[in-house]
Amino acid sequence: MTATDTSGPHTSGRRAPLTKAEIAARVAADIPAGSYVNLGIGLPTLVADHLATGRGITLHTENGMLGMGPSPEPDDVDPDLVNAGKIPVTELPGASYFHQADSFAMMRGGHIDVCVLGAFQVSTSGDLANWSTGAPDAVPAVGGAMDLAIGARRTVVMMTLLTKDSRPKLVERCTLPLTGVGCVSRIYTELAVIDVGIDGARVVELFGTTHGELEDMLGLKLGRTR
Amino acid sequence: MTATDTSGPHTSGRRAPLTKAEIAARVAADIPAGSYVNLGIGLPTLVADHLATGRGITLHTENGMLGMGPSPEPDDVDPDLVNAGKIPVTELPGASYFHQADSFAMMRGGHIDVCVLGAFQVSTSGDLANWSTGAPDAVPAVGGAMDLAIGARRTVVMMTLLTKDSRPKLVERCTLPLTGVGCVSRIYTELAVIDVGIDGARVVELFGTTHGELEDMLGLKLGRTR
Amino acid sequence: MSAARFAKSALEALGDVADGATVMIGGFGPAGQPTDLVEALLEQGASGLVVVSNNAGNGDDPLARLIQRGRVAKMVCSFPRQVDSWHFDAAYRSGQVELELVPQGNLAERIRAAGAGIGAFYTPTGFGTPLAEGKEHRRISGVDQVLEYPIHADVALVRADRADGVGNLVYRKTARNFGPIMVTAARRAVVQVREVVPTGALDPEAVVTPGIYVDAVVEIAGSARGATGATEEPA
Amino acid sequence: MSAARFAKSALEALGDVADGATVMIGGFGPAGQPTDLVEALLEQGASGLVVVSNNAGNGDDPLARLIQRGRVAKMVCSFPRQVDSWHFDAAYRSGQVELELVPQGNLAERIRAAGAGIGAFYTPTGFGTPLAEGKEHRRISGVDQVLEYPIHADVALVRADRADGVGNLVYRKTARNFGPIMVTAARRAVVQVREVVPTGALDPEAVVTPGIYVDAVVEIAGSARGATGATEEPA
Numbered sequence: 001m002t003a004t005d006t007s008g009p010h011t012s013g014r015r016a017p018l019t020k021a022e023i024a025a026r027v028a029a030d031i032p033a034g035s036y037v038n039l040g041i042g043l044p045t046l047v048a049d050h051l052a053t054g055r056g057i058t059l060h061t062e063n064g065m066l067g068m069g070p071s072p073e074p075d076d077v078d079p080d081l082v083n084a085g086k087i088p089v090t091e092l093p094g095a096s097y098f099h100q101a102d103s104f105a106m107m108r109g110g111h112i113d114v115c116v117l118g119a120f121q122v123s124t125s126g127d128l129a130n131w132s133t134g135a136p137d138a139v140p141a142v143g144g145a146m147d148l149a150i151g152a153r154r155t156v157v158m159m160t161l162l163t164k165d166s167r168p169k170l171v172e173r174c175t176l177p178l179t180g181v182g183c184v185s186r187i188y189t190e191l192a193v194i195d196v197g198i199d200g201a202r203v204v205e206l207f208g209t210t211h212g213e214l215e216d217m218l219g220l221k222l223g224r225t226r
Numbered sequence: 227m228t229a230t231d232t233s234g235p236h237t238s239g240r241r242a243p244l245t246k247a248e249i250a251a252r253v254a255a256d257i258p259a260g261s262y263v264n265l266g267i268g269l270p271t272l273v274a275d276h277l278a279t280g281r282g283i284t285l286h287t288e289n290g291m292l293g294m295g296p297s298p299e300p301d302d303v304d305p306d307l308v309n310a311g312k313i314p315v316t317e318l319p320g321a322s323y324f325h326q327a328d329s330f331a332m333m334r335g336g337h338i339d340v341c342v343l344g345a346f347q348v349s350t351s352g353d354l355a356n357w358s359t360g361a362p363d364a365v366p367a368v369g370g371a372m373d374l375a376i377g378a379r380r381t382v383v384m385m386t387l388l389t390k391d392s393r394p395k396l397v398e399r400c401t402l403p404l405t406g407v408g409c410v411s412r413i414y415t416e417l418a419v420i421d422v423g424i425d426g427a428r429v430v431e432l433f434g435t436t437h438g439e440l441e442d443m444l445g446l447k448l449g450r451t452r
Numbered sequence: 453m454s455a456a457r458f459a460k461s462a463l464e465a466l467g468d469v470a471d472g473a474t475v476m477i478g479g480f481g482p483a484g485q486p487t488d489l490v491e492a493l494l495e496q497g498a499s500g501l502v503v504v505s506n507n508a509g510n511g512d513d514p515l516a517r518l519i520q521r522g523r524v525a526k527m528v529c530s531f532p533r534q535v536d537s538w539h540f541d542a543a544y545r546s547g548q549v550e551l552e553l554v555p556q557g558n559l560a561e562r563i564r565a566a567g568a569g570i571g572a573f574y575t576p577t578g579f580g581t582p583l584a585e586g587k588e589h590r591r592i593s594g595v596d597q598v599l600e601y602p603i604h605a606d607v608a609l610v611r612a613d614r615a616d617g618v619g620n621l622v623y624r625k626t627a628r629n630f631g632p633i634m635v636t637a638a639r640r641a642v643v644q645v646r647e648v649v650p651t652g653a654l655d656p657e658a659v660v661t662p663g664i665y666v667d668a669v670v671e672i673a674g675s676a677r678g679a680t681g682a683t684e685e686p687a
Numbered sequence: 688m689s690a691a692r693f694a695k696s697a698l699e700a701l702g703d704v705a706d707g708a709t710v711m712i713g714g715f716g717p718a719g720q721p722t723d724l725v726e727a728l729l730e731q732g733a734s735g736l737v738v739v740s741n742n743a744g745n746g747d748d749p750l751a752r753l754i755q756r757g758r759v760a761k762m763v764c765s766f767p768r769q770v771d772s773w774h775f776d777a778a779y780r781s782g783q784v785e786l787e788l789v790p791q792g793n794l795a796e797r798i799r800a801a802g803a804g805i806g807a808f809y810t811p812t813g814f815g816t817p818l819a820e821g822k823e824h825r826r827i828s829g830v831d832q833v834l835e836y837p838i839h840a841d842v843a844l845v846r847a848d849r850a851d852g853v854g855n856l857v858y859r860k861t862a863r864n865f866g867p868i869m870v871t872a873a874r875r876a877v878v879q880v881r882e883v884v885p886t887g888a889l890d891p892e893a894v895v896t897p898g899i900y901v902d903a904v905v906e907i908a909g910s911a912r913g914a915t916g917a918t919e920e921p922a
Contacts, residue, residue, distance in 0.1 A: 036899045058853070058898075058899070060899075061626070062556065062557075063480045063483070063626050063629055064480075064626050064628055064629050065625070065626050066897045066898070066899060067853075067891070078625065079482050079483060079627075080483050080484070080624045080625040080626060080627035081483070081625040081626055082480070082481060082482070082483050082626055083626075086480070086481035086482070086483075091625070091891060093886045093887035094851060094852065094853035094855060094886040094887065094898065095891040096855055096891050096894035096897040096898070097623075097625055097626065097628055097891055097892055097894075098628070098897065099560075099628050099629065099630070099631065099632040099633055099660070100480075100506075100556070100559075100560035100563075100629050100630050100633060101560040101561055101563070101564040101632075101633045101803075103560070104556065104557030104560045104561060104803075105561075105799075105802060105803035105804065105871070106897070106899065107557065108557050108561075108575065108576075108577060108803060108804035108805075109801075109802045109803045109804040109871060110804060111802075111871070111899050111900065112899075127580075132582075137545065138533075139532060139533040139537070139540070139541050139544055139545070140532075140533070140551070140553050141530070141531040141532055141533035141553070142530055142531065142553055142554075142555050142556070142583065143530050143531040143555075143556050144530070144555065144556040144557060145555070146555040146557070146558075146577050146578050146581060146583065147555055147556060147557030147558070147577050150576050150577060150579075151557070151577070151804060177581065177582045178580055178581045178582070179581060180579075180580070180581065181579060181580035181581075181596075262664045284618070284663075284664070286664075287861070288791065288792075289715045289718070289861050289864055290715075290861050290863055290864050291860070291861050292662045292663070292664060293618075293656070304860065305717050305718060305862075306718050306719070306859045306860040306861060306862035307718070307860040307861055308715070308716060308717070308718050308861055309861075312715070312716035312717070312718075317656060317860070319651045319652035320616060320617065320618035320620060320651040320652065320663065321656040322620055322656050322659035322662040322663070323656055323657055323659075323858075323860055323861065323863055324662065324863070325795075325863050325864065325865070325866070325867040325868055325895070326715075326741075326791070326794075326795035326798075326864050326865050326868060327568075327795040327796055327798070327799040327867075327868045329795070330568075330791065330792035330795045330796060331564075331567060331568035331569065331636070331796075332662070332664060333569075333792065334568060334569035334570075334792050334796075334810065334811075334812060335566075335567045335568045335569040335636060336569060337567075337636070337664050337665065338664075353815075358817075363780065364768075365767060365768040365772070365775070365776050365779055365780070366767075366768070366786070366788050367765070367766040367767055367768035367788070368765055368766065368788055368789075368790050368791070368818065369765050369766040369790075369791050370765070370790070370791040370792060371790070372790040372792070372793075372812050372813050372816060372818065373790055373791060373792030373793070373812050376811050376812060376814075377569060377792070377812070403816065403817045404815055404816045404817070405816060406814075406815070406816065407814060407815035407816075407831075561803070561805070565808075568796070569810065569811065570796070570808050570809065570810060571808075571809035571810060571811065571827040571828070571830065571832040572808065572809045572827055572832075573800075573805050573806075573807065573808040573809070574805065574806035574807045574808070575804065575805060575806060576804065576806065592806035592807055592836075593806070595806065597806040597807075601827075622892060623892070624892070625891075625892075655893065656860075657857065657858070657859070657860075657893065657895075658890065658892065658893035660892075
């Protein structure tokens with residue numbers, strides 16, 4: 001599904017960094033037809049725009065629905081029909097509703113094929129930190145993040161590779177409070193697609209940078225897929 | 227709800243033993259209006275005939291239904307609509323269907339007010355044995371007995387007081403495999419209504435026998451309610 | 453539970469709530485919030501409450517005002533922080549309200565466990581995170597899991613779409629959320645509905661909450677589609 | 688799971704079942720038995736099966752014949768003994784089939800736990816009885832409870848009433864029983880329905896099993912109301 005010949009990751013190094021929409025499209029391209037998918041709040045919601053209809057991809061929203069459609073026209077907003085970000089959505093043919101325990105059973109029982117989450121930090125071993133900035137005066141909130149992170153068959157992260165003050169978000173070890181341990185399998189960023197996990201971080205694809213530049217930027221030794 | 231003045235249990239001693247239908251009526255008389263009730267297979271099913279309509283009593287069947295009605299006319303038998311004994315039943319207005327986990331959650335979560343079960347043995351402390359005769363060659367089967375015994379708010383037993391070979395079924399200690407520990411609060415039999423539990427066995431009402439005769443018959447010391 | 457009672461007002465449906473009671477409040481953001489019942493709780497006066505709810509109030513909605521007035525001693529929820537959760541934020545920062553932060557799936561499963569008579573359960577959610585600190589855990593089938601306990605309540609306040617004469621309920625779209633499990637976990641479940649319909653009018657195959665779980669029902673005319681005020685709040 | 692496939696025959700829907708597989712079979716007595724799918728399993732030929740089902744066959748129904756032919760190594764069920772369970776009785780007495788007897792509520796909850804990602808749970812059911820012997824237990828909130836583990840399966844065979852084009856299912860009356868939980872607990876869920884209806888024809892509020900749980904569907908004309916043969920069996 002992704003580039004696996006060794007020339008792939010490296011010859012693509014001189015392409016430009018991706019826009020957010022392009023990252024979303026790149027995430028979408030990896031989602032197999034027929035998948036059940038949960039998109040986390042924030043950046044990952046952009047992925048929906050790139051899931052072509054006709055591929056039979058069904059969106060789950062953990063507040064209790066399968067078959068979620070796009071935002072409604074203003075006149076069609078229904079306050080009883082919202083997504084996990086409390087944003088009004090619509091219902092597609094074949095939709096179904098269920099209560100919170102059933103919805104999280106669906107997620108926690110491993111029935112969702114792909115979950116796309118945002119992140120503050122991801123470790124090279126796949127640990128995820130995406131619910132708390134660790135600021136001492138912050139009001140904490142976790143929502144479904146911890147369930148989503150470990151419940152899906154495959155959890156991937158869509159994020160910028162650097163924070164606003166240019167610190168790497170892909171790290172040897174997360175310093176922020178964890179959401180889940182070893183749960184992320186791949187990150188999609190503006191500069192690279194990188195697999196993470198027990199084998200460490202391995203570059204899958206580069207955009208507007210080189211393997212060496214990326215290693216320098218992150219202060220990490222990165223492997224290559226295959 | 228039951229006789230609580232001390233004259234009650236004793237002056238009633240010279241009434242005749244109850245028929246099975248009369249035991250069922252006696253059980254029914256103790257069930258408060260508005261109750262949700264589960265009737266075990268066998269003898270307890272007779273209780274349904276004595277639950278007057280208009281008292282708002284709703285029958286639960288653990289195979290997945292509330293609002294169970296009586297047996298259908300032969301032409302109206304529906305193989306998709308059976309009770310826990312796999313006998314065809316009917317649906318009353320206000321009925322609802324649910325799956326096995328939800329049905330047993332209803333039972334196990336303490337939402338059923340009264341469960342009426344049959345028994346092989348009940349101990350004076352309220353232990354129940356009603357699923358296995360202990361015969362070495364028997365094919366065992368338990369069904370929902372263990373869940374029903376301990377799940378309901380109040381579990382009572384309807385049974386004959388003696389086995390076919392005249393051995394007492396109310397015993398100091400069950401010798402047959404247990405269904406549940408300390409779960410029965412009252413037994414209804416042809417000769418007596420008896421409370422059981424941590425305070426031991428206490429006679430509530432007698433039919434055609436005396437307190438002393440009953441003690442001799444059972445080989446037990448019996449208390450009196452109040 | 454005995455048969456559902458139909459009340460003439462939210463306050464009558466609510467009945468007596470003791471100081472220090474644990475109160476579950478349904479809803480996920482505005483969807484499914486039992487706004488009129490929480491208003492009634494404000495009026496009723498109980499304090500020192502433990503409130504179990506996914507969120508901790510938006511803007512000046514009734515739950516937010518309950519917190520503002522110091523009536524809530526503790527919130528058990530997954531996502532208290534909202535752009536307009538200023539009353540909770542202030543109460544939390546001043547130490548006026550205690551917070552038990554629970555992952556949303558654990559919140560749902562713990563409420564379900566209370567209703568289903570489960571004593572405790574092991575789940576991988578939260579293992580290795582600050583929210584599992586101090587909790588018992590063990591490795592089962594190669595996966596590290598945390599032991600979680602049920603959450604029971606004295607009262608559950610829930611909004612549904614329709615009830616029939618025996619208290620069977622159906623909900624509407626994602627407003628279903630916590631309602632069906634909260635009514636199972638509370639000693640008393642109080643429900644506001646848009647419409648009470650005659651017994652027999654709900655399809656027995658489509659009943660979501662059987663009447664056995666429902667203790668009191670109040671019909672609030674026009675309480676569907678956020679007309680109780682929920683729509684006025686930012687999402 | 689990926690989108691449901693619609694098969695032309697029960698055998699095609701069943702697909703490959705390996706020797707030694709764990710197979711869940713829905714139904715409570717005749718109600719909800721996926722008779723045609725179990726017939727297909729007979730024909731398909733897998734042996735050494737572990738079968739999880741509330742009962743262990745009636746008369747000469749397909750499950751009874753599966754046992755009779757020595758294809759079942761172990762039954763996991765709550766109530767194998769029926770007036771006409773002669774094939775199971777004989778196989779059990781001769782030691783040909785192993786039996787794990789499970790209280791019906793534990794059977795249901797363990798199947799649900801498998802589908803819901805619960806690692807294990809404590810329940811009071813069975814404590815102090817022979818069926819809890821050797822099991823871990825502890826006292827929680829003053830009640831003795833037994834630790835029970837999930838039951839997973841390779842395949843679930845289930846009967847529903849209708850399916851739509853994405854595999855959403857509705858059931859009929861007490862034939863619902865184990866279907867909705869078994870499809871969540873199996874790596875592959877195969878469903879026989881009376882009727883396949885167009886996507887959009889099922890009310891999203893009344894869907895009992897969302898299509899995510901369904902891998903293969905076969906329409907068996909006239910399979911409602913026991914017309915698949917279940918009615919011929921004594922209750």
